[in-house]
Amino acid sequence: MVESLVERVAADLVRSKYAIALTGAGISTESGIPDFRGPNGIWTKNPEAERAAYQTYDKFLRDPKEYWQAVSGGVSFYHDLRQAEPNPGHCAMAEMEKLGILKCVITQNIDGLHRKAGSRRVLEYHGAVNRLRCPSCSSRFEFEEYEMDGADEPLLPLCKKCQTPIKLDVVHFNEPIPSDVARQSLEETWKCDVMLICGTSAVVYPFAQLPRIARQRKVEQEQKAKSGLYFVKEVAAATIVEVNAEPTPLTQEGISDYIIQGKTGDILPQIVAQVKRFSR
Ligand code: APR
Numbered sequence: 101m102v103e104s105l106v107e108r109v110a111a112d113l114v115r116s117k118y119a120i121a122l123t124g125a126g127i128s129t130e131s132g133i134p135d136f137r138g139p140n141g142i143w144t145k146n147p148e149a150e151r152a153a154y155q156t157y158d159k160f161l162r163d164p165k166e167y168w169q170a171v172s173g174g175v176s177f178y179h180d181l182r183q184a185e186p187n188p189g190h191c192a193m194a195e196m197e198k199l200g201i202l203k204c205v206i207t208q209n210i211d212g213l214h215r216k217a218g219s220r221r222v223l224e225y226h227g228a229v230n231r232l233r234c235p236s237c238s239s240r241f242e243f244e245e246y247e248m249d250g251a252d253e254p255l256l257p258l259c260k261k262c263q264t265p266i267k268l269d270v271v272h273f274n275e276p277i278p279s280d281v282a283r284q285s286l287e288e289t290w291k292c293d294v295m296l297i298c299g300t301s302a303v304v305y306p307f308a309q310l311p312r313i314a315r316q317r318k319v320e321q322e323q324k325a326k327s328g329l330y331f332v333k334e335v336a337a338a339t340i341v342e343v344n345a346e347p348t349p350l351t352q353e354g355i356s357d358y359i360i361q362g363k364t365g366d367i368l369p370q371i372v373a374q375v376k377r378f379s380r
Pocket of ligand 1 (some may be wrong): 364
């Protein structure tokens with residue numbers, strides 16, 4: 101079953117003119133980073149941690165020093181993320197970009213693993229843990245530009261441009277998506293004719309709106325009737341395919357055309373191999 105679906109999606113990708121991928125925490129679990137809502141997810145195991153995560157942005161707005169105490173140093177979730185390495189799923193994505201098939205990856209993940217794997221066109225919809233961002237002038241800085249580890253006085257990094265207290269370039273719950281990333285992600289969603297959705301439960305908005313926007317898009321296609329006459333018919337503009345360990349609302353609502361159920365680290369390299377066979 102999976103084999104025939106791998107062939108089907110490889111054919112869709114080879115035929116595509118503008119294929120993009122959307123990814124979530126599920127593509128990074130095989131790098132040792134737990135997801136959030138899967139069977140061993142962070143929120144699944146500790147609902148209190150999810151409730152606390154909803155306070156993080158307010159904490160920054162209320163007291164940036166307290167925010168930095170919570171998110172910095174070896175004990176924080178963010179510190180561990182920086183040590184992780186890409187897995188075969190990320191590498192397959194980077195290879196599909198090198199083959200000229202994949203035009204962009206829009207990821208919810210903040211671990212930076214798509215870039216580490218070699219993907220160059222990556223939109224980090226929820227930001228990235230190895231960067232800092234100024235909420236006032238939107239300037240971004242690499243983590244290394246600031247002395248963050250081992251600082252003795254409480255951390256309060258200021259923007260190098262406008263001296264405002266800055267935060268991780270991570271989009272916390274209740275925090276707006278940076279407008280540049282939001283706009284670019286919409287543009288990609290409007291352009292794509294294949295959308296590969298990997299390792300996400302697709303329940304967090306506004307990211308989860310992107311597949312629904314792609315599903316609503318229609319294009320006119322000339323078709324030939326049995327009589328030989330040609331006519332124009334409206335058809336779906338994008339083929340939407342999920343690669344996920346379990347069905348999601350996108351599956352149940354018919355937003356995706358089909359799901360290849362399994363691990364991204366297994367399935368995505370099979371898709372790349374099949375794309376190469378079809379491209380010979
Ligand atoms: N291969 C394929 N799918 C996997 C794998 C894997 N190796 N491991 C887990 N999954 C699936 C899970 O079954 C689940 O359906 O990936 C999905 C991950 O869903 P979530 O844990 O909800 O992660 P995500 O969709 O990225 O969450 C979105 O929620 O907490 C916020 O900001 C956080 O960006 C995150 C957002």
